[in-house]
Amino acid sequence: MDAIDVYADQFLVNIGPWGVTLNFQKTSPEPPPQGAMPQVERVATVRTSMAHLKAMVIVLKRQINNVERETGIQTDVPTQVLSAMGIGREDWDKFWESGAQ
Numbered sequence: 001m002d003a004i005d006v007y008a009d010q011f012l013v014n015i016g017p018w019g020v021t022l023n024f025q026k027t028s029p030e031p032p033p034q035g036a037m038p039q040v041e042r043v044a045t046v047r048t049s050m051a052h053l054k055a056m057v058i059v060l061k062r063q064i065n066n067v068e069r070e071t072g073i074q075t076d077v078p079t080q081v082l083s084a085m086g087i088g089r090e091d092w093d094k095f096w097e098s099g100a101q
Contacts, residue, residue, distance in 0.1 A: 006043040020053045022046040065096075 008024035015021075024046070028039035048056075068074050079089050 004044070008043055010040060015050065015053075020048050020050055022048070022053075061096075 006024065006026075008026050010025040010027060012023040012025070013020065014023075022045070023042055024044045025040040025042050028041070030039070032038045064075075077092065082089060082092055
């Protein structure tokens with residue numbers, strides 16, 4: 001079976017005592033009607049264990065830090081987007097500046 005190749009610009013995370021579900025979504029390219037939320041389509045669901053998710057976070061952080069260091073290009077997320085996700089700018093900066101390289 002071939003793996004599917006998808007693009008996502010949104011994600012939802014559900015964590016419970018028995019595992020984790022990651023739902024990846026993409027936003028419709030069509031602008032929504034005035035006052036309406038953009039339409040989204042679920043493109044993939046990944047289920048895994050909490051241990052696997054935590055390992056993935058470390059590996060992803062290490063890879064991102066390596067690429068940014070090697071290219072000299074720092075990727076940032078606007079404060080407004082962080083706020084919408086409930087992440088303070090200081091928490092964001094602390095996470096990316098912290099140890100695990």
